[in-house]
Amino acid sequence: MTNTKTITFIGAGSMAEALISGMTKTLYKPEQIIVTNRSNKERLEYIQNTYHVRVEADKEKAVKEADIIILAMKPKDVAEGITSIAQAIDKHQLIISVLAGVSTETIISLIGKNVPIVRAMPNTSAAIGQSATALALGRYANDKHLAIAKELFRTVGAVTVVPEEDLHAVTALSGSGPAYIYYMVEAMEKAAEEIGLEQSVAKDLILQTIIGAAEMLKSSKKHPSVLRKEVTSPGGTTEAGIKVLEDYRYQEAVISCIKRAAKRSAELGQSLLQLVKTHR
Structure with a gap:
């Protein structure tokens, strides 16, 4: 209705x-x-x-x-x-x-x-x-x-x-969150091109991978770290890729990204509040 x-x-x-x-x-x-x-x-x-x-x-x-x-x-x-x-x-x-x-x-x-x-x-x-x-x-x-x-x-x-x-935390996490995912997909698409995959093939694979991972996180009671480890065989391809992310401090970068966005949300609020007080 x-x-x-x-x-x-x-x-x-x-x-x-x-x-x-x-x-x-x-x-x-x-x-x-x-x-x-x-x-x-x-x-x-x-x-x-x-x-x-x-x-x-x-x-x-x-x-x-x-x-x-x-x-x-x-x-x-x-x-x-x-x-x-x-x-x-x-x-x-x-x-x-x-x-x-x-x-x-x-x-x-x-x-x-x-x-x-x-x-x-x-x-x-x-x-x-x-x-x-x-x-x-x-x-x-x-x-x-x-x-x-x-x-x-x-x-x-x-x-x-x-x-x-x-x-402020919500803004940084889920409000800005889609942009972080899109940014990751941009990188995955560039990587796919560099390793020789056609753009249309890569896009379908990337999208379904993200959708599948999200559904797994939603339906499973397992912690994300457990799901990650289940995909990561010792000495395998995933482990090799994860090692590079660790070398680049991937998790630290994501955490810092979200913290900075939360801080910026607070800054925006404070600057406007000061403007209001000034013009009273």
Whole structure:
């Protein structure tokens, strides 16, 4: 059954598009979704033509029509983007933020009203209904608001609820996570080319290998290290490959990558908070 709520997206970037793509395949009709952005008319036209949703150049009008407002603008546009619609926001509307690093308290300060906010950290796999999304409640949000957010994000994948302070870690792990996997696949494709495999053959093998490994991790109760060792015969090809990864400190690199992303999420949040305090 289709939900009757109207959703307005403030921002039309890759995350907004991924959510729109997933949502219009399941619970929401295109006409229930309104999209607006700062000034990129070409981007709005693309979104409208691709997903048949409504677009609106007048941000205040788009906000006033909404039951749910999803904040999805670029990090550099957050302060200006939120303050530009603050007057149009009503305390009975639900604000959902997919802004990396930006706390609910910062958003409340920018809006200047005691509005219910749910922070969400999905990833771009939402476009195919396979997102891993974490939700956290702001000060004025309650279980009813959480239920609405859960329903919305379950249309694009799996949902978990965490304390807000954990969202920096979530952002680094699953929010940015698809990019780490894509980066690994880039390397595997380059390696395949260098050892003489045709691109189409290599791509099919790589994709099925990743899908199979993910399914094994999902269905097996064994620790990843155990599954790895089961593939690694002494003196064999896998052991030789793993030894090179160890020499390059592969695990350390991945751990450092995720820690740095989490730190950057915190930095983004702090820089915006300082900007808000400066302009009060």
